[in-house]
Amino acid sequence: MSAIISASNVTKTFRQTKRLPGLGGAMASLFSRQFTEVKAVADISFAIAAGEAVGYLGPNGAGKSTMIKMMTGILVPSGGSLSVLGCEPHSHRMTNAAEIGVVFGQRSQLWWDLPVRDSFALHRHIYDIPQARFTDNLAFLATMLAMTDYLDRPVRQLSLGQRMRAEIAMALLHDPKILFLDEPTIGLDVVAKDAVRKFLAQINRERGTTIILTTHDLQDIEEICPRLIMVDDGRLLFDGELPRLRAALGSRRRLRLEFGSDPGLISLTTARLVTDGGLAKHFLLDSETTSILDVLTELGSGYDLKDVALEEPAIEEVIRTFYQQKPNLVTAP
Numbered sequence: 001m002s003a004i005i006s007a008s009n010v011t012k013t014f015r016q017t018k019r020l021p022g023l024g025g026a027m028a029s030l031f032s033r034q035f036t037e038v039k040a041v042a043d044i045s046f047a048i049a050a051g052e053a054v055g056y057l058g059p060n061g062a063g064k065s066t067m068i069k070m071m072t073g074i075l076v077p078s079g080g081s082l083s084v085l086g087c088e089p090h091s092h093r094m095t096n097a098a099e100i101g102v103v104f105g106q107r108s109q110l111w112w113d114l115p116v117r118d119s120f121a122l123h124r125h126i127y128d129i130p131q132a133r134f135t136d137n138l139a140f141l142a143t144m145l146a147m148t149d150y151l152d153r154p155v156r157q158l159s160l161g162q163r164m165r166a167e168i169a170m171a172l173l174h175d176p177k178i179l180f181l182d183e184p185t186i187g188l189d190v191v192a193k194d195a196v197r198k199f200l201a202q203i204n205r206e207r208g209t210t211i212i213l214t215t216h217d218l219q220d221i222e223e224i225c226p227r228l229i230m231v232d233d234g235r236l237l238f239d240g241e242l243p244r245l246r247a248a249l250g251s252r253r254r255l256r257l258e259f260g261s262d263p264g265l266i267s268l269t270t271a272r273l274v275t276d277g278g279l280a281k282h283f284l285l286d287s288e289t290t291s292i293l294d295v296l297t298e299l300g301s302g303y304d305l306k307d308v309a310l311e312e313p314a315i316e317e318v319i320r321t322f323y324q325q326k327p328n329l330v331t332a333p
C-alpha cells in the first residue's frame with residue numbers, strides 16, 4: 001500500500017496553565033504561573049492509502065481535532081513524523097493546502113456577509129482554480145448538494161444544514177485529493193445528515209477522494225467509513241474495519257423471538273432477557289458458547305413461536321462496549 005498519509009509515533013503535547021482554586025488562586029496565578037503538560041496525541045502511528053474513507057473516533061478530549069489539525073498543517077507535532085501527500089504538512093502548508101480540503105463543523109470558512117457564490121469566487125482566486133474547472137465543479141456540487149436555490153443568499157441567512165452543504169462544496173471546489181472533516185454533521189437534522197452522508201460516500205466512491213472524518217455520530221461512520229481509527233487519551237486503541245471490531249467484541253448477539261400470543265415472562269439460562277415487548281422479546285446470548293438451537297431447545301415446544309431472528313449489535317453498542325473494555329486490538333500499520 002502506498003500511503004497518502006502516514007503517521008509514525010506522532011505526539012502532540014500542550015502546555016496548559018494550572019489554575020489554583022478560588023479567588024486567592026486566581027490572584028496567585030497572576031504573579032506566578034504554573035503549567036501542566038497535556039499529551040493530546042501520544043505515539044500514534046497509521047498509514048492511509050489514496051481513496052480510503054477513515055473514521056477517526058474517540059470520546060471528548062481524546063485528541064481527534066489535534067490530529068486533524070496536525071494533518072492539515074495548522075499544528076506542528078511535538079514528536080514523531082507525519083507525512084501528507086509526501087510532505088510534512090506544517091512546513092509545506094501552502095502546497096498541502098492546494099491538495100487538501102478541510103471542513104470544521106463548528107467553524108465556518110465562508111464569508112458571513114457575502115452571498116455563497118461570492119465566497120466560492122474568492123476561493124477560486126485564492127486557490128487559482130482555472131475558470132472552466134471552477135464552473136464545472138460549481139455546477140456539479142450545487143446540483144449534488146441541492147444548493148442552487150440559495151447560492152445568491154448571504155451566508156448569515158442560511159440554515160445550519162444549508163451552510164454545512166456550502167462548506168463542503170467550498171472545500172471541494174479545487175478538487176482536493178484528501179478531504180478532512182471535523183464533525184461535519186454536528187447539529188444537523190436527520191434529513192440534512194442523510195444528504196451530507198450520501199454525498200460524502202459518493203465522492204469517495206466515484207471521485208476517489210480520500211476522506212478522514214471525526215464524528216460523534218456513529219451512523220456517519222457506518223455510512224461513509226469502512227475503516228475506523230479509535231483513540232482515547234491520545235493513544236491509538238484500534239485501527240481496522242468495523243466487522244473486525246464486531247468480531248473481536250461481538251460475541252454477544254441479540255436474539256429476537258416473536259410469538260403469536262404473549263407467553264408472559266420467559267426466563268432462560270442460555271440467554272438473558274433484555275427487552276420484553278410482550279409478543280416480541282429480545283435476549284442477549286453469547287454466540288461463542290451458545291447457539292440459537294440451544295436457546296430453542298431450552299425454550300421447548302410449549303410456546304406459539306412465530307419468528308426467530310439473530311441481530312448484529314448496533315454500531316453504538318459495539319463502540320460503547322469497546323470503550324468500556326478497551327481491549328488491546330492495535331495492529332501495526
Ligand SMILES: Nc1ncnc2c1ncn2[C@@H]1O[C@H](COP(=O)(O)OP(=O)(O)OP(=O)(O)O)[C@@H](O)[C@H]1O
Binds near residue numbers: 040059061064
Ligand atoms: N490549544 C490547546 N492548548 C492546550 N490544550 C489543548 C489545546 N487544544 C487541545 N488541547 C487539549 O488536548 C486534548 C485533546 O483535545 P482535542 O480537541 O484534540 O480533543 P477531541 O478528541 O477533538 O475532543 P472533542 O470530541 O471534545 O472535540 C484535550 O485535553 C484538550 O484540552
